[in-house]
Amino acid sequence: MPVTMMDIARDLNVSVVTVSKVLRHQGRISDATRKRVLQHAKKLNYQMNWVARSLVTRRTYTIGLLLPEFAHPFFAEIARAVANGVRPHGYHVLIASFEEDPELEASEVDSLLARQVDGLIIATAQPSRQAEMFKRVAARKTPYVLIDRPVSGLRASFVGADNRAIGRMATEHLIARGYRCIAHLRGPQVGIAAERLEGYRSALKKGGLRHDENYVVDAGYTETTGYEGMKKLLVSNPQPDAVFCYNDPVAIGAMRAIREAGLRLPHDIAVVGAGNVHYNDALSVPLTSVDQGTCKIGTLAAELLLARISTNRGLRPKKILIPPRLVERESTRRGCDS
Amino acid sequence: MPVTMMDIARDLNVSVVTVSKVLRHQGRISDATRKRVLQHAKKLNYQMNWVARSLVTRRTYTIGLLLPEFAHPFFAEIARAVANGVRPHGYHVLIASFEEDPELEASEVDSLLARQVDGLIIATAQPSRQAEMFKRVAARKTPYVLIDRPVSGLRASFVGADNRAIGRMATEHLIARGYRCIAHLRGPQVGIAAERLEGYRSALKKGGLRHDENYVVDAGYTETTGYEGMKKLLVSNPQPDAVFCYNDPVAIGAMRAIREAGLRLPHDIAVVGAGNVHYNDALSVPLTSVDQGTCKIGTLAAELLLARISTNRGLRPKKILIPPRLVERESTRRGCDS
DNA sequence: TGCATTTGATTTATCGTTAACCCTCGAAGG
């Protein structure tokens, strides 16, 4: 029912190809006919049928964005950056979230491939060594870029935070502020958490501080688990005077536990988070946090992917680590209030 | 390069149509050939080319989701609900954000239509009476559902919060808790804010309280503007003992202003927000808020749209208002601490 | 046996565009 090139062609007594050429600014067309076509197209309010075009050009100008979960502010911001990054180049974004379910993830990847996306950006939840899914993507020669969660042993482009640096920076900050007994609420048993832990350790070592294994407690990645984790830390002896938390929600949970224990923040215990979510300022004690450059991750991933798409091969995988940035707030400012 | 139906057909000495029928579970096919086709398809790792299918069936199984902005938790959650809502029906979501720019919005709508989406879900920023964009959508007979922001005078389906009820519920709650001098930090000059204001007024009236125009102050929709707005309210005479805020960020800003003025919360002034963002619990004084059923908005919009798509016409526009729900926290619990 | 019906598959014609090649006509050049 919508207007097609044929409608224009018929009305103007020219061939469909001529119309197509005009609309693509391609081929030799006289100014006269070009004008007529353009004018009539506008009059009929013609809109390209991208499905038809895609079929023949084999390009959809669509990229797939596969995320574990959108509601999370981190991924939401990435989605935003990706969409804004590809728009100027005429691309659109087909999103899919898989709620941290690896099987759903794989099936969504297949769907996106079937829809002929030109490229994929994935924050994967595939268990390591399970490269089956990526093989299928590679088999189609569809370019893809991993974000946030690297997959060891996979020759693929990657953009993510420098988690070691995050751990190091947070811990060094605490040391610089004079804290000496620094604990860590670590995240779930995956690569990211391990790297942040490693950064924490290396900073302690470099600062000449003893590393006590009791000061590292599993705390998941939510506020609740952070709260629980902190309660465990509070009974250790000696009580830590600072905590580096896996992420901001964990830090928020930890702060609640600290307050409930009747301790003052940051006077008795300082807290650093990671992620720098935008409401950190609004907390009772604004939270010092390591910003992981979320927006940049999305932007760079988009850039990288578009580069892969246009120069269709020859490029070797590129890994980009975004350097973190410390945003200091009240939760680590002992110097100021005591 | 990818495997096509023709590859399968050639290998098996059957026609392409036979393959197509098997894959669609349609038409009469003997068990023998069905099995052969299925087996060979799996062996070649065949994946449907949805672009080709869409061209002939005129259905892309793709819906467009147009949002003013994704990073906002409200819209992020809606996106999530929509995606999860349509997935079981085989649909995918093409997203576009327009950063509150009406012109960009219109151009994105055109792009999505050109990509032949089966339907659209839009949280529009088109100025009222500017239905040009919607006319183009309607001209294509592409079903669409508006969310969150209604457009007056447009015969279109809509799903959103019941803003009058939100204003009423928040205010009634304050009245029930014994507050008598209730102010309102209102949002920007659009429909939503006006309705919440209206709800606020009607609750005051119903509660037999006098309505003082000085108690209604513009406060935008961000924390900063909320902070500024509250400072103005604090110098009014008599000082209000409760504030209903347009949304949670505004409420957070207001709470900061209250604290900075040396007043206790909720003892001296109570605060209610709206939106019930998920970090309200983590604030210094957990914020009472009116939940607007964000998730439900997305889910229902998806449902409604799919219904329009499948029964292609005859349905008259349907407007759904999600009834709000009050979530009480510390910020309005005077009874408890005094 | 003869004719209608069912079964299982094939043929043909799109869907709306683009790629690749072909055609025509007038002007230029020898």
Next chain:
DNA sequence: CCTTCGAGGGTTAACGATAAATCAAATGCA
């Protein structure tokens, strides 16, 4: 006058699927 060439188009054949119609062989039924 004949050839050549380029400008300005047109023709034909995909792209990878589905819809609709058709067909041959097997089956049913009187």
